[in-house]
Amino acid sequence: MKKNLFSDNKQGSKGFYAALGISAVMIGSACWFAYGQSRKLTDELTAKNSVSEAEAPVNKRAYNVPKVTTSAAVRTTAPVRTAVSFTLTTVAAPNTEVTLPAAAIDAGDEPPAEAPVSAAKLADAKSPLEDMSFMITPFSGSELVRNETTGSWQTHNGTDFAADVGAEVYAVSGGEVTEVKNDPVWGVTVTIDHMNGYITRYCGLSQALEVQQGDKLAGGDLIGTLGNTADIESALTPHLHLEMLHNGAYIDPMSELT
Numbered sequence: 001m002k003k004n005l006f007s008d009n010k011q012g013s014k015g016f017y018a019a020l021g022i023s024a025v026m027i028g029s030a031c032w033f034a035y036g037q038s039r040k041l042t043d044e045l046t047a048k049n050s051v052s053e054a055e056a057p058v059n060k061r062a063y064n065v066p067k068v069t070t071s072a073a074v075r076t077t078a079p080v081r082t083a084v085s086f087t088l089t090t091v092a093a094p095n096t097e098v099t100l101p102a103a104a105i106d107a108g109d110e111p112p113a114e115a116p117v118s119a120a121k122l123a124d125a126k127s128p129l130e131d132m133s134f135m136i137t138p139f140s141g142s143e144l145v146r147n148e149t150t151g152s153w154q155t156h157n158g159t160d161f162a163a164d165v166g167a168e169v170y171a172v173s174g175g176e177v178t179e180v181k182n183d184p185v186w187g188v189t190v191t192i193d194h195m196n197g198y199i200t201r202y203c204g205l206s207q208a209l210e211v212q213q214g215d216k217l218a219g220g221d222l223i224g225t226l227g228n229t230a231d232i233e234s235a236l237t238p239h240l241h242l243e244m245l246h247n248g249a250y251i252d253p254m255s256e257l258t
Helices: 003-053 058-063
Strands: 135-137 143-144 153-155 156-163 166-170 175-183 186-192 198-209 221-224 239-246 249-251
Touching: 175 198, 186 221
Parallel strands: none
Antiparallel strands: 135 156, 143 153, 156 239, 166 221, 175 186, 186 198, 198 221, 198 239, 239 249
């Protein structure tokens, strides 16, 4: 019997298209199912992340700050004071005596020994000038007075006697010349230790001196002549600035010369 090729081809084509259609339907169903599952999973993850972000503090998540679980300790004891030692340095103005209060002395340091007190007055005191009648500035003791040259207020530790430049200056009592110097403040100065607790200092002299350090003098011996070399009192008329100390303390020269 002869086969109908046309009929077979037609039936084969129908089968092919039927199979193709079924495959397309299955592929579409699979894709739709996969899309649905993916969408569901995405929604669940999004919801879960939203809850986690809402519950966690921003600073804790971003900076990993640990949560405080205990309260801070309260300090109930007073701070401990530590003693600090220091060195007190005092710079004295020229012609100014500075006395530190007893509280400023370290308890571990012993105060310097005082010179022995002499009951005798300055023996056979002489006048340092031929004419002492022109006293222009007295001894001030602890009282502050205005310096006419500098304008500052300070103690005046000596007595000023006006005299002409070139007037002769004498030792008020016997003793040893312990210092001769050209002081930048007090000019040419001679210091005599009278060896009985008394010291005299003659300031504002000229450089024409008759003595040098180490000389032994008697009362009334010539020291030199008056100059005008004390810059700190240069606003005053030429004068002798005479200082006197007894056992290390300044005293009024007039108390010994009168």
